[in-house]
Amino acid sequence: MTEESNKKFWNKFAKIYAPFMNKDKSVYDQVCRYIYPYLNSDMDILEVACGSGQLSFNLSKYTKSWIATDFSEQMIIEARKRGKYEKLVFEIADATSLRFEDEKFDGIVIANALHIMPDPDRAMREIHRVLKSNGILFAPTFLWKEGKQNNVIKKLMSIVGFKMYKEWDKNQFEDFVKECGFSVVEMKLVYGGLVPVGVIIAYKKQS
Numbered sequence: 001m002t003e004e005s006n007k008k009f010w011n012k013f014a015k016i017y018a019p020f021m022n023k024d025k026s027v028y029d030q031v032c033r034y035i036y037p038y039l040n041s042d043m044d045i046l047e048v049a050c051g052s053g054q055l056s057f058n059l060s061k062y063t064k065s066w067i068a069t070d071f072s073e074q075m076i077i078e079a080r081k082r083g084k085y086e087k088l089v090f091e092i093a094d095a096t097s098l099r100f101e102d103e104k105f106d107g108i109v110i111a112n113a114l115h116i117m118p119d120p121d122r123a124m125r126e127i128h129r130v131l132k133s134n135g136i137l138f139a140p141t142f143l144w145k146e147g148k149q150n151n152v153i154k155k156l157m158s159i160v161g162f163k164m165y166k167e168w169d170k171n172q173f174e175d176f177v178k179e180c181g182f183s184v185v186e187m188k189l190v191y192g193g194l195v196p197v198g199v200i201i202a203y204k205k206q207s
Helices: 003-038 056-062 073-081 120-130 151-159 170-179
Strands: 044-048 065-070 088-092 105-110 131-142 182-190 197-204
Touching: 003 056, 003 073, 003 131, 003 182, 003 197, 044 056, 044 120, 056 065, 056 088, 065 073, 073 088, 105 120, 120 131, 131 170, 170 182, 170 197
Parallel strands: 044 065, 044 105, 065 088, 105 131
Antiparallel strands: 131 197, 182 197
């Protein structure tokens, strides 16, 4: 799947994405419970690949500002339809080519997206660039190798156009984050969805 066809898939899927994800509300609620203790009202946060705001609306209230971005124009349109929050702004942005200056944000969130990106390493380089020295990364990600493999479901997902580029277990995902220049302080598994979500909380290494 090319990057353009990947974007077309998510633009097409955007209108039903929020209702579809309601089945995993308890999973997202648990992810939020792991993240919000690390947030405070002095923090400027960037969220990459925000979808229709599954984390954005719940967590932005704990921060100074929250910019939620996604490369899918339609996904941002759907997110904006869900409501307005004073500290929350939705913008279209490509995770692999962010417009922000170096070391701008106190924290960055990228949830359930790295495994479906054609070039997650490039996205992580951009995240590392725009995160302040010793800034904090929140990276909840579906870990397909941690769950019971269901090849039928995976095949059906592939047929409708859903593409996974990385199938990590928790150790492989933690190693990936470390290789991208971060020190992992927590790795928690959240169960309840199709496969476990590995919630990594990590700090940008001092250069």
